[in-house]
Amino acid sequence: MKNTLIQASLLVVLLGLFGNCGGGGGGSSAGLAALGLGGEGVKVSSASDLVVESSDNYDDNKFGLISATTLRTWVSNWSANKPAGITGNLVIYQANRVGSDSNKSLILPTTGVKVFVAVDGNSPSTYSWKTFRETRSNGAISIPGGDASTGGFGIISGANIDAWFQTYGIDPTKDLIVFASGNGDNYGAIGHQHYISKYWGVDNTHLAVLNGSIKGQFPEAELGNDSDASVPPLDGTFSVKQLKNVDNRVLALSVQDIIDIAKNNGHHSVAGVSQNVYIADVRTKNNSDDISTYTSSAGYQEFWGAENATGTTKTGGGAIAFEGHLKGAVFVPHYNFVDRSTLDNTYSYGASAAGTFATLKFKSKASVKDIWDNYGTSGGPNAGASAWQEGQTVLQYCRTNTRSQTSGLTTALILGRPTAFVEDGWSIFGLLAGGFPSATNFNADVTSGDVYPSVPTEFAPDVQGAVESGARNSGGAPHYNSGVKESTVNYFNINSGAVTTKKVLEDDWSYKNQ
Numbered sequence: 001m002k003n004t005l006i007q008a009s010l011l012v013v014l015l016g017l018f019g020n021c022g023g024g025g026g027g028s029s030a031g032l033a034a035l036g037l038g039g040e041g042v043k044v045s046s047a048s049d050l051v052v053e054s055s056d057n058y059d060d061n062k063f064g065l066i067s068a069t070t071l072r073t074w075v076s077n078w079s080a081n082k083p084a085g086i087t088g089n090l091v092i093y094q095a096n097r098v099g100s101d102s103n104k105s106l107i108l109p110t111t112g113v114k115v116f117v118a119v120d121g122n123s124p125s126t127y128s129w130k131t132f133r134e135t136r137s138n139g140a141i142s143i144p145g146g147d148a149s150t151g152g153f154g155i156i157s158g159a160n161i162d163a164w165f166q167t168y169g170i171d172p173t174k175d176l177i178v179f180a181s182g183n184g185d186n187y188g189a190i191g192h193q194h195y196i197s198k199y200w201g202v203d204n205t206h207l208a209v210l211n212g213s214i215k216g217q218f219p220e221a222e223l224g225n226d227s228d229a230s231v232p233p234l235d236g237t238f239s240v241k242q243l244k245n246v247d248n249r250v251l252a253l254s255v256q257d258i259i260d261i262a263k264n265n266g267h268h269s270v271a272g273v274s275q276n277v278y279i280a281d282v283r284t285k286n287n288s289d290d291i292s293t294y295t296s297s298a299g300y301q302e303f304w305g306a307e308n309a310t311g312t313t314k315t316g317g318g319a320i321a322f323e324g325h326l327k328g329a330v331f332v333p334h335y336n337f338v339d340r341s342t343l344d345n346t347y348s349y350g351a352s353a354a355g356t357f358a359t360l361k362f363k364s365k366a367s368v369k370d371i372w373d374n375y376g377t378s379g380g381p382n383a384g385a386s387a388w389q390e391g392q393t394v395l396q397y398c399r400t401n402t403r404s405q406t407s408g409l410t411t412a413l414i415l416g417r418p419t420a421f422v423e424d425g426w427s428i429f430g431l432l433a434g435g436f437p438s439a440t441n442f443n444a445d446v447t448s449g450d451v452y453p454s455v456p457t458e459f460a461p462d463v464q465g466a467v468e469s470g471a472r473n474s475g476g477a478p479h480y481n482s483g484v485k486e487s488t489v490n491y492f493n494i495n496s497g498a499v500t501t502k503k504v505l506e507d508d509w510s511y512k513n514q
Contacts, residue, residue, distance in 0.1 A: 053416025434460025
């Protein structure tokens, strides 16, 4: 397996002088330090610094996307088989159980191997350890969950990821952490955990994602019950503050940076990404194993900008303010990177997980590449799109940056292509409407006569020319949804006096440097 570190262009290096999150606490001095020009000794990563290219045979990978064969070898004898450079434990963090109850629910821990099944965390109304998400504000808008009892969709804060490390006694500078799905498709959760761990500074060589589910790839003899799970020691001491010399915030781009890239692609001012960014909208409204069947009415309605195609994250909240896609984006369906049709009955399971089922492994590296390079240039609405170029950053997004974790794993851990995300997702992006037609499209269900809250012009993608609807490069204006509810918009606390959309990135950097 090779760790691909693509050389950034001279222009990107020069832009790096200004830091990834410049402006209002973004850390330009850290950018200088990364080039050896400052005294802080901070490595400010570019997107190309943070990718891993998989071997053609996933069995050969020792970090990144790993196979069940590799994981079983480690579990059987961690001391003898652990990868070079790993001095601590193997920590397997399952998103869910293998079966439907507490029996044969998890990989059986062994010497040096700790196994935990994810819980929502100590405060599920605020943050989740199952997804590494939290209710945050980017400065212009908050990023809450569906209601007051569920955690938000923002990046988990430093204090709460520290609590995770310390609860489970994990030291990511020594241990190897494997995020795994017990059963079903959980790439949206475990992919986000992997990416946010890296965002906070954990090195690629200490992180892995299991290809496919545990269910179907581990015999029952190697599975334990709920009562066999490792006991959280509650005495860990690791903090992300120990990673203050690493700045990987380029992975999660702010609203203002997204606007800059989309409207000025080829000559934007965003540091750490390629000058010409490959933008991918991976939303599939209707999923299909047959990639040729996606259309604007059966698959890529969200990309196309169909009426009310994108719901808000508020439970029962209705649609966001405007639909469409980032200017110039291609449609690449996240769903089709995973083999969802091949059934596996290699191992016989008892009542807790009986039957023959798909283990939901990623398709081969060649097949993944084919989807990106062929469907991404000619499939669906992509006719005439340019192919990805060596070194080009792939900027991906969906509604909440959940589906884009599946596609993100294919670029960041399989193909080795520089990868970044619209962290807040289209459900937040599409509420920052600076030109919303309140007179005709706003439902003032809180106070009669109210209008849509004002959004600072520089943070309004619709008025900045960063959004289009219809076909790629159609030039079609954003589609404004009708009946957008005041009660829903108020839930997201739009800040009409906002001066930044980088508050999360700035707050996180400040936390690491306390």
